[in-house]
Amino acid sequence: MSSENHKDHAALAAKFNKDEARVDWHDQTLWFVRAKRDKAAAAVPDWELLRDTASRIKENVLSNLSEYLRQFEEAATRNGIMVHWAADAKEHNDIVLGILRKHKVDRMVKSKSMLTEECHLNEYLKENGVEVIDTDLGERVVQLADEPPSHIVLPCIHWKKEEIGQLFHEHLGTPEGNADPRFLTHAARLHLREKFLTRRAALTGVNFAVAETGEFVVCTNEGNADMGAHLADVHIACMGIEKLIPQRRHLGVFLRLLTRSATGQPITTYSSHFKRPRPGQEMHIVLVDNGRSTHLGRKDFRNSLKCIRCAACFNTCPVYRRSGGHSYHTAVAGPIGSILSPNLDRKKYSDLPFASTLCGSCSNVCPVKIDIHEQLYKWRQVIVQEGNAAAAKTAAMKTMTWVLSNPGVYHASGKAGRWFMLNVPFTVKNKWNAWYLQRELPEPPKQSFGQWYKKNRKV
Amino acid sequence: MRVGLFIPCYVDQFYPQVGIATLELLEKLGCTVVYPPDQTCCGQPMANSGFEHLTGECTNLFVKNFNEFDYIVSPSGSCVLHIKEHSHETAGIHNKIYELVEFLTDILNIDHLDASFPYRVGLHQSCHGQRGLHLAQMSELMAPPFSKPAQLLNMVKKIQLIDLDRKDECCGFGGTFCVAEEAVSVKMGKDRVADHAKHGAEIITGSDMSCLMHLEGILRRQKSPVTVKHIAEILNSNIES
Numbered sequence: 001m002s003s004e005n006h007k008d009h010a011a012l013a014a015k016f017n018k019d020e021a022r023v024d025w026h027d028q029t030l031w032f033v034r035a036k037r038d039k040a041a042a043a044v045p046d047w048e049l050l051r052d053t054a055s056r057i058k059e060n061v062l063s064n065l066s067e068y069l070r071q072f073e074e075a076a077t078r079n080g081i082m083v084h085w086a087a088d089a090k091e092h093n094d095i096v097l098g099i100l101r102k103h104k105v106d107r108m109v110k111s112k113s114m115l116t117e118e119c120h121l122n123e124y125l126k127e128n129g130v131e132v133i134d135t136d137l138g139e140r141v142v143q144l145a146d147e148p149p150s151h152i153v154l155p156c157i158h159w160k161k162e163e164i165g166q167l168f169h170e171h172l173g174t175p176e177g178n179a180d181p182r183f184l185t186h187a188a189r190l191h192l193r194e195k196f197l198t199r200r201a202a203l204t205g206v207n208f209a210v211a212e213t214g215e216f217v218v219c220t221n222e223g224n225a226d227m228g229a230h231l232a233d234v235h236i237a238c239m240g241i242e243k244l245i246p247q248r249r250h251l252g253v254f255l256r257l258l259t260r261s262a263t264g265q266p267i268t269t270y271s272s273h274f275k276r277p278r279p280g281q282e283m284h285i286v287l288v289d290n291g292r293s294t295h296l297g298r299k300d301f302r303n304s305l306k307c308i309r310c311a312a313c314f315n316t317c318p319v320y321r322r323s324g325g326h327s328y329h330t331a332v333a334g335p336i337g338s339i340l341s342p343n344l345d346r347k348k349y350s351d352l353p354f355a356s357t358l359c360g361s362c363s364n365v366c367p368v369k370i371d372i373h374e375q376l377y378k379w380r381q382v383i384v385q386e387g388n389a390a391a392a393k394t395a396a397m398k399t400m401t402w403v404l405s406n407p408g409v410y411h412a413s414g415k416a417g418r419w420f421m422l423n424v425p426f427t428v429k430n431k432w433n434a435w436y437l438q439r440e441l442p443e444p445p446k447q448s449f450g451q452w453y454k455k456n457r458k459v
Numbered sequence: 460m461r462v463g464l465f466i467p468c469y470v471d472q473f474y475p476q477v478g479i480a481t482l483e484l485l486e487k488l489g490c491t492v493v494y495p496p497d498q499t500c501c502g503q504p505m506a507n508s509g510f511e512h513l514t515g516e517c518t519n520l521f522v523k524n525f526n527e528f529d530y531i532v533s534p535s536g537s538c539v540l541h542i543k544e545h546s547h548e549t550a551g552i553h554n555k556i557y558e559l560v561e562f563l564t565d566i567l568n569i570d571h572l573d574a575s576f577p578y579r580v581g582l583h584q585s586c587h588g589q590r591g592l593h594l595a596q597m598s599e600l601m602a603p604p605f606s607k608p609a610q611l612l613n614m615v616k617k618i619q620l621i622d623l624d625r626k627d628e629c630c631g632f633g634g635t636f637c638v639a640e641e642a643v644s645v646k647m648g649k650d651r652v653a654d655h656a657k658h659g660a661e662i663i664t665g666s667d668m669s670c671l672m673h674l675e676g677i678l679r680r681q682k683s684p685v686t687v688k689h690i691a692e693i694l695n696s697n698i699e700s
Contacts, residue, residue: 014642023646031625038598047601316599318629322646355640357633357647358507360590364599377507384509397510404468404505405516407497434638438645439676442473449471449478453494457482 009355013323026158027321033154034315036264037365044256054253055369058306061244062296068211068244069287075214076285079276086288089119095286096121096203096236097128103234103282105130105201109192111218111225112136113205114152114309115238115288117331118344121203132203133195135224137188144171150325152332153262153311158324192224202228206239206285207271207308208254212247215275216285219258219268226272237274238286241293242305254308257367261310295343300378304339306368311336313362313372319355328352335362339375342383350388353379411450462490463528465521465556467538468500470668477668480691481534481559487695488567492532495524503541507634514545522550530566531556534691536588536667543592558592559691560666564607569614576696577617581660582608583651583674584627585667594666598627608666608690615693617700621658628654632673648677656685663687 017023041047061068073083086092092115100108108125110116110132122132122143134143138155142148144167149155156164165179174187204225209216216237218225229235245254251271259265277283296302314320314334325333330341330349338352353376362372383389403409435441447455462485466478478494485492501521502514521542525531531552533539539558546552563569584606588594595606612620631637631647638644652674655663663678663685665671671687678685 380509
């Protein structure tokens with residue numbers, strides 16, 4: 001894939017940080033969600049055991065994926081669902097368009113599906129004359145604003161209610177200046193109801209697909225997936241191939257973890273099982289690879305496919321909270337996005353594994369125990385080894401290594417701090433030094449510890 | 460007990476007082492401490508930037524310098540974690556290297572200290588020490604709380620430890636992250652500093668000088684009266700009033 005429009009997390013994050021009050025608001029809003037998650041998790045006895053169990057089930061799925069996929073296809077087909085296989089985003093988009101064309105549908109409702117964001121389905125359908133209305137409230141907000149979601153669970157978390165009031169005033173004709181959340185939600189409800197009633201096709205995502213039974217589960221708080229699917233003649237569900245779980249009873253593990261991790265709720269308001277089309281309805285499921293089987297073959301990175309898209313790692317990430325989802329310039333932002341995206345395009349997303357302090361909080365909140373921060377570290381090594389690091393950085397690192405590998409050279413400066421002052425980026429006092437822009441430099445002491453030791457202890 | 464003292468490069472160059480406090484403290488507690496003069500760096504700055512493949516010589520040098528000791532102790536959780544995870548297992552280094560705090564609590568098993576420090580102190584839990592070396596329970600996990608640095612600080616007379624709103628949020632240093640992602644790094648640091656200041660800290664302490672160097676840079680730019688001190692300096696203090 002090409003890397004045109006190269007975007008960089010650090011630059012986009014710096015832009016986001018121009019408005020410090022907004023950064024504070026964004027940080028506190030998401031920290032509130034993290035705190036709710038802590039409270040919900042603490043209320044479950046054996047939370048850590050539950051995480052461990054979920055992780056093991058998903059490990060089992062990844063180790064036997066082809067078997068489970070075949071089992072699922074067979075069971076779903078038996079249930080009357082039409083199963084499609086898509087090797088990549090383009091095939092996925094073509095399959096969806098094909099189904100719509102077959103039914104002569106040019107208007108569709110869609111509930112939340114990060115997979116379709118990953119495949120840029122909306123843009124593709126629009127180019128082909130199909131109108132898509134996102135029915136998740138947050139997604140509808142960003143759709144009206146012509147933006148991608150900034151968070152996979154809370155798509156418009158970067159929008160303030162006053163701004164949404166203005167957006168609705170412009171697009172839905174609500175009174176100017178009305179920013180009452182209840183009022184705005186009601187306005188959206190009326191607006192969306194008309195769409196639900198008039199669209200003949202509905203697309204949903206999939207949270208869990210059960211290999212044993214051929215059914216799939218869709219979790220929403222707004223019931224919008226149900227409303228769309230139940231009213232439509234054609235229901236298309238799109239899922240990444242890693243969304244499988246072996247048996248229905250395993251839902252007891254995942255449904256308890258998902259929403260507690262995501263928003264601190266005990267469970268989503270709607271956890272709907274779809275098993276067979278109702279009489280007269282057509283139900284399709286599109287199983288999408290789009291790089292997943294390649295990813296599965298990478299020993300160090302495969303377990304990121306355990307992800308259940310709860311976004312707990314977003315909410316806890318001190319960098320995400322202070323840089324905003326759009327700074328990641330990818331469909332799935334945050335720490336998990338930073339380890340998934342390089343699989344899709346290593347050059348375009350070469351900045352993302354570096355958009356972290358490796359603090360490790362993400363790995364600790366992850367309900368399926370993905371070693372996110374360790375994978376960030378490992379991606380850095382891969383990116384540099386493949387030649388995607390800047391030449392200046394490589395040269396600096398080589399010099400630094402040479403000095404630090406040779407005690408004679410290290411000590412040769414003779415005077416404390418001299419080498420550091422010349423070679424370590426944060427020790428030069430000028431406006432090109434990123435350290436010094438908003439921080440003072442450490443004051444160099446008269447002597448190094450090594451020099452002090454020589455004088456004060458018998459060597 | 461022969462202890463090899465590992466003083467990270469930037470501590471050697473910028474914060475000799477932290478090395479001195481660590482040395483004096485270990486000596487007070489009865490250890491025979493030796494500082495191998497040819498030591499330089501653990502290799503972490505390169506490795507975390509994606510250049511782990513260049514750090515072989517740094518690691519070899521480290522092994523050469525420290526192989527002979529019963530224990531290796533360092534006042535930096537981050538550097539210790541790096542050595543633990545990246546030194547060749549054959550050298551056995553990873554089994555005998557300790558961050559200072561855990562060496563005091565887990566190997567020396569100290570239960571009292573002759574130290575006094577009459578200030579209000581905020582404890583910054585550095586991530587690599589906490590989440591990597593498990594110096595303290597992590598707020599994300601549903602597990603019983605503990606804190607090895609707090610355990611030691613509570614042995615210091617007259618100290619007042621303050622609480623924080625976010626007890627283990629990262630400060631934003633992150634190695635080369637501090638310059639590569641300057642805006643976010645600084646914002647994270649400012650927010651940490653504000654949390655400590657809000658709760659009346661006079662001193663911010665921790666077991667990683669790199670985090671404290673970053674926070675100090677922000678405090679001094681803000682002309683804040685709050686200062687930083689490495690935990691070794693506090694544990695080695697005898698200030699009555």
